[in-house]
Amino acid sequence: MKITFYGGAGEVGRTCMLLENNGRNVMLDCGIKLGEKTEYPAVDDVKKVQAVTISHAHLDHSGFLPHIYAAGARPKIFATKPTRDLMGILLSDYYRIGVLRGEQKFSSKNVDQVLKDCKILEYDQEAVNGFRIRFYPAGHIMGSAITAVNNIVFSGDICMRKTRVLDPCRRNLEAETLIVESTYGGKNDILPGYRESFGKMVEIINETLDKGGHVIIPSFAVGRAQEVLLALDDYMRSGALRPTKIFMEGMIGKSMKIYRHNAIYANDDIKRRILMSEDDPFKSANFHRSRSKTKEDVLKEPSIIVTTSGMLSGGPVMFYLEKLGSDPKNTLIFVGYQAEGTLGKKVIDGQKKIRIGDREIELKLRIESIRISGHADFNELLQFIRSFKGLKKIFLMHGEKTDLAEYLEEYQVIIPKNLESYDI
Ligand SMILES: [Zn+2]
Ligand SMILES: [Zn+2]
Structure with missing residues (x-):
């Protein structure tokens, strides 16, 4: 062979x-x-x-x-x-x-x-x-x-x-x-446990919301987004995370639907929640989709925005960086692997000025990276x-x-x- x-x-x-x-x-x-x-x-x-x-x-x-x-x-x-x-x-x-x-x-x-x-x-x-x-x-x-x-x-x-x-x-x-x-x-690529990573994420989000800021979480539409969303929902239900609207942007809503249709492939905890109770984690009332082209429903009060693309290579995350990137009240949290050469990698490595369309944006928001790969x-x-x-x-x-x-x-x-x- x-x-x-x-x-x-x-x-x-x-x-x-x-x-x-x-x-x-x-x-x-x-x-x-x-x-x-x-x-x-x-x-x-x-x-x-x-x-x-x-x-x-x-x-x-x-x-x-x-x-x-x-x-x-x-x-x-x-x-x-x-x-x-x-x-x-x-x-x-x-x-x-x-x-x-x-x-x-x-x-x-x-x-x-x-x-x-x-x-x-x-x-x-x-x-x-x-x-x-x-x-x-x-x-x-x-x-x-x-x-x-x-x-x-x-x-x-x-x-x-x-x-x-x-x-x-x-x-x-x-x-x-x-x-x-x-x-x-x-x-040196040793990842912390999920509990530790999500604990830190909840802390950062609460600090941001307390200041009246928005949290942007760039994520792959398939995989990381569902893990992050279901975790945030659990923390919100338990009271650890302040009640806030969680917006799903880009294709994340669509892929949530496909995850739900294929729930038989999820682990037993998810299957039990769907089959044994009315508690469907994929359809939580905490999840929202923007109804506005200009996204004023997302922007008008502090919110958590889980959005594509995960490595800042396009998608609605660019719109939100343009709107929210230069305000230090807001926070950008990376949750996935950033490949060499991507804007995400450059921003993690400290680049502050980014170009979106023909505008140059100076990133002044808090930038964090949580490893939940x-x-x-x-x-x-x-x-x-x-x-x-x-x-x-x-x-x-x-x-x-x-x-x-x-x-x-x-x-x-x-x-x-x-x-x-x-x-x-
Ligand atoms: Zn993959
Ligand atoms: Zn791969």
């Missing part, structure tokens, strides 16, 4: 690999890298792709699919049901943004084709398509999967902790070769890797820097580069 890395090696974004064996092939993820300029995986001939497995709906794992359809490929796509549903909103939004920027490279019909061609593969079931393909829960976002192809396992993005919404990823799997994400592969941290990655049975070879990818190899001397560890191929 041969593996080629077309994207996602040494970087967070455009995850895309191809497995080939005896004239058959299957692509593992098919993502893009969003930044100031969109980057694509460097696949030479997309028409040869026979099948694609999608680990989860985030665009850095699924966004290249409509492009390969536009180029004439018609592969069989394997995804869990929530991944298919969430791709529906993320790919449509990606199409819309491309049209707005005047740089669209595929049509809305290509998006429809992708969704139509998706074969739903449930966790722990097997599909045979020249390869034996299985998905296991990955704990990262709803429907996210660890992908097994024969005796090769690709972690996708994994979370080892039980979160508000999801169970942790599956462990103790069997594999000879593991391709594993390493977003937090640096030895949907990814395994350094120690958890080691635990995850060491839990495998029969493991010999490891490829470390989906990360910008990694110290993991030093700690994994009992295995053959490879840190591949894009466009490299290996026999496995």
Whole structure:
């Protein structure tokens, strides 16, 4: 079997690999890298792709699919049901943004084709398509999967902790070769516990509201937003967080609906709350959507605004930074990973002047970063890797820097580069 890395090696974004064996092939993820300029995986001939497995709906794992359809490929796509549903909103939004920027490279019909061609593969079931393909829960976002192809396992993005919404990823799997994400592969990448992180977040929000300020929480529409919203709702119900309107902006409302439709994939706490009582956490009365184009309902009194995009690369968060960014009463709280080169990363690193359209804004609001990632941290990655049975070879990818190899001397560890191929 041969593996080629077309994207996602040494970087967070455009995850895309191809497995080939005896004239058959299957692509593992098919993502893009969003930044100031969109980057694509460097696949030479997309028409040869026979099948694609999608680990989860985030665009850095699924966004290249409509492009390969536009180029004439018609592969069989394997995804869990929530991944298919969430791709529906993320790919449509990606199409819309491309049209707005005047740089669209595929049509809305290509998006429809992708969704139509998706074969739903449930966790722990097997599909045979020249390869034996299985998905296991990955704990990262709803429907996210660890992908097994024969005796090769690709972690996708994994979370080892039980979160508000999801169970942790599956462990103790069997594999000879593991391709594993390493977003937090640096030895100092140790994340605090959720309780500690959310405790700090509640404190910061209360301080801001007491001063009459607004709180802006930039977030990915799918995954972090639901974790943050459900946590804020719980803290508000318990009285720890002052009663305030929580606004969902961008596509966050839509993805909440899809989370609700697929609640069977959530952890037991959520299922129990929905099934056994009238207490539906996805439909809390604390959640609001703006009814005004100029957003005066959001801006008129202190509020919490959970909004896309998570790395400040567009979306309604830019509007709110323009309106609220230069008032020191307000607070901006980052809750997710900020990739190199993004505005979010620059702001976290101290950049105060930002350009929005043709205006320059000086950021005077309080800026905080709370680490509630949907990814395994350094120690958890080691635990995850060491839990495998029969493991010999490891490829470390989906990360910008990694110290993991030093700690994994009992295995053959490879840190591949894009466009490299290996026999496995
Ligand atoms: Zn992801
Ligand atoms: Zn990812």
